Amino acid sequence: MMFSNSKNIITAFLRGRLYELFGLCFLGLSLTLIPSLLTYTPADSSWNLAIDSETQNCLGSFGAIMSDLFLQSFGFLSYILSFFFLGCGVFLFTRPKGSLLLLKGVVFLIGYSFLLAGAACWEQGGAIGYLLSRKFCQLPFSSLSIALALLSLSLPLLLFASGLKFSHLRSVFSLIQKTFQRSNAPVDESRGWF
Secondary structure, three states, X not given: OHHHHHHHHHHHHHHHXXXXXXXXXXXXXXXXXXXXXXXXXXOOOEOOEOOOOOOOOOOHHHHHHHHHHHHHHHHHHHHHHHHHHHHHHHHHHHOOOHHHHHHHHHHHHHHXXXXXXXXXXXXXXXXHHHHHHHHHOOOOOOHHHHHHHHHHHHHHHHHHHHOOOHHHHHHHHHHHHHHHHHHHOOOOHHHOOO
């Protein structure tokens, strides 16, 4: 009895450290991917462009290659992927839950795949989005209707994977609405600045 209790404690301890290690890996990936994407310049040398000039990316040639690879593969949706890595890293490092985490990861991958395929209709899904959209374009519908259907399928899946609820979104939109109402309100000059 004593042995099984200590075995459970050790297993829980190792599982927690493993989650934290994966969380740190995701954080490291996102904290290198975000600045490299933000400082991406098409004129930087990368795998598909060899020029003899100074690299403008803040992470040097590594950042230029990394951002070019992600933008070629996923298009402008690479920014969403980098913030997903950031959120996943923070989540894993702070409060992991085993089976729910795996389910949310799978749902995110499905939703993100739908988003890539839908955005490929407007040439924003990168190479992977293009390849996925080619499979869906074999359906007997117009490409625009397929893209809109894929986008409408991807948003609830991504919302579930993020852990946000509609009530959270409703409160954010009401806060934005109140902010715009205040900024459009007439100014009473007799009250001064405050």
